[in-house]
Amino acid sequence: MPCTASERIKSLPGYAFADIDSLVAEQKKKGIKVIDFGVGDPTDPTPGAIRNHCKRAIDKHKSSGYPSYIGSKEFREGIANWCGERFKISLDPDREICSTMGGKEGVFHFPLGFVNSGDYVISPNPGYPPYERGTMFAGGNNHFYNLEKDSHFLPDLESIPKDVVKKAKILWLNYPNNPTGALAPKLFLKEAADFGHDNGIIIASDEVYSELYYDEKPASILEVTREGVIAFQSLSKRSNMTGYRIGWAMGDESIISVFKKVKTNIDSGTPDFIQDAAIAALQDQEHVEIAKADYRKKADILSKAFTIIGLADCRPKGAIYIWQEVPKMISGVDFAKKLVEKGVVGTPGAWISRENNRVNPGKQYVRFALVPSIPDCREAAEKIREIRL
Numbered sequence: 212m213p214c215t216a217s218e219r220i221k222s223l224p225g226y227a228f229a230d231i232d233s234l235v236a237e238q239k240k241k242g243i244k245v246i247d248f249g250v251g252d253p254t255d256p257t258p259g260a261i262r263n264h265c266k267r268a269i270d271k272h273k274s275s276g277y278p279s280y281i282g283s284k285e286f287r288e289g290i291a292n293w294c295g296e297r298f299k300i301s302l303d304p305d306r307e308i309c310s311t312m313g314g315k316e317g318v319f320h321f322p323l324g325f326v327n328s329g330d331y332v333i334s335p336n337p338g339y340p341p342y343e344r345g346t347m348f349a350g351g352n353n354h355f356y357n358l359e360k361d362s363h364f365l366p367d368l369e370s371i372p373k374d375v376v377k378k379a380k381i382l383w384l385n386y387p388n389n390p391t392g393a394l395a396p397k398l399f400l401k402e403a404a405d406f407g408h409d410n411g412i413i414i415a416s417d418e419v420y421s422e423l424y425y426d427e428k429p430a431s432i433l434e435v436t437r438e439g440v441i442a443f444q445s446l447s448k449r450s451n452m453t454g455y456r457i458g459w460a461m462g463d464e465s466i467i468s469v470f471k472k473v474k475t476n477i478d479s480g481t482p483d484f485i486q487d488a489a490i491a492a493l494q495d496q497e498h499v500e501i502a503k504a505d506y507r508k509k510a511d512i513l514s515k516a517f518t519i520i521g522l523a524d525c526r527p528k529g530a531i532y533i534w535q536e537v538p539k540m541i542s543g544v545d546f547a548k549k550l551v552e553k554g555v556v557g558t559p560g561a562w563i564s565r566e567n568n569r570v571n572p573g574k575q576y577v578r579f580a581l582v583p584s585i586p587d588c589r590e591a592a593e594k595i596r597e598i599r600l
């Protein structure tokens with residue numbers, strides 16, 4: 212039977228990595244080792260203590276049963292305790308927290324609770340694709356703000372067109388930022404929250420990288436206000452738990468209560484044994500410090516090689532990426548291609564950004580996800596040093 216995809220699915224942009232994929236395949240065929248800085252999926256194992264906790268939890272929950280839609284009381288209490296220590300905020304585990312199946316699931320489904328046809332969602336460019344795709348699936352319109360070096364990769368909220376502001380329901384922030392590695396000062400978070408209050412727009416702050424920072428500690432928007440804001444968190448990157456699919460949303464009770472209603476209709480909760488593993492992860496800071504030190508080392512190794520060949524020092528302030536700027540004489544795409552020939556794979560910035568206000572803010576950049584091992588980063592650095600611009 213011939214089947215036709217929906218207009219929604221057909222409207223999705225194509226796979227941007229096809230060109231790089233074929234170059235990678237070619238290099239592999241030639242027997243060249245490929246070191247992949249493409250996708251931000253950590254390759255280090257989940258810490259042993261977390262894995263053991265998960266194994267024991269399978270037996271503890273021996274009669275399976277559906278988990279709670281919003282997360283077990285213990286998990287939500289664990290989150291509230293952690294937030295109390297980390298952000299000095301006091302959250303009500305029953306009313307202000309809801310578990311998600313990782314950050315992606317929460318981010319993607321969130322607009323379903325608030326967006327009607329014709330409404331706008333405002334998000335960063337470059338930005339994590341589910342901000343845009345979740346809006347499309349909810350029937351809303353997207354408006355993008357560019358992240359540029361001259362404005363410290365922060366949005367100029369006042370420059371968002373008034374007709375968009377009027378119809379906007381959600382504004383996404385993401386700091387520490389993927390891909391730029393920028394942090395948002397608390398003063399900016401306050402400005403954004405005020406902008407949301409003044410215009411009736413929910414400020415949705417994607418804070419999944421809040422624990423991976425290299426000097427200054429990132430703030431949560433919940434340190435500024437609870438009213439009209441929601442933050443999304445995940446254990447994927449801080450605890451190498453991408454495969455566990457666990458995260459949570461927290462914030463304004465009235466927003467969380469709508470989000471819970473969305474979630475109840477989509478899935479039946481995060482498995483209990485995963486939630487137990489997540490509690491263990493939240494109670495241990497040591498593995499996070501180790502991960503942070505490793506990411507810093509990797510950023511240093513690569514950045515040093517880039518500066519040696521004459522590129523700017525683009526060491527991140529947070530998150531797990533280098534957003535490497537390249538000089539005007541070569542595009543990010545061509546620089547990425549030169550690297551692929553040596554077996555080092557990065558993502559051209561232009562492929563994860565769009566042209567907006569007549570500029571593509573990713574054109575002169577390549578993103579490197581710092582996920583290969585430290586020895587592989589050293590090997591990649593050697594190859595980077597061989598590049599002639």
Ligand SMILES: Cc1ncc(COP(=O)(O)O)c(C=O)c1O
Nearest residue numbers: 251313314315339389419445447
């Ligand atoms: C900005 C941002 N938000 C959210 C996520 C979601 O991660 P996960 O679904 O693994 O929690 C990612 C993953 O790469 C990300 O980069």
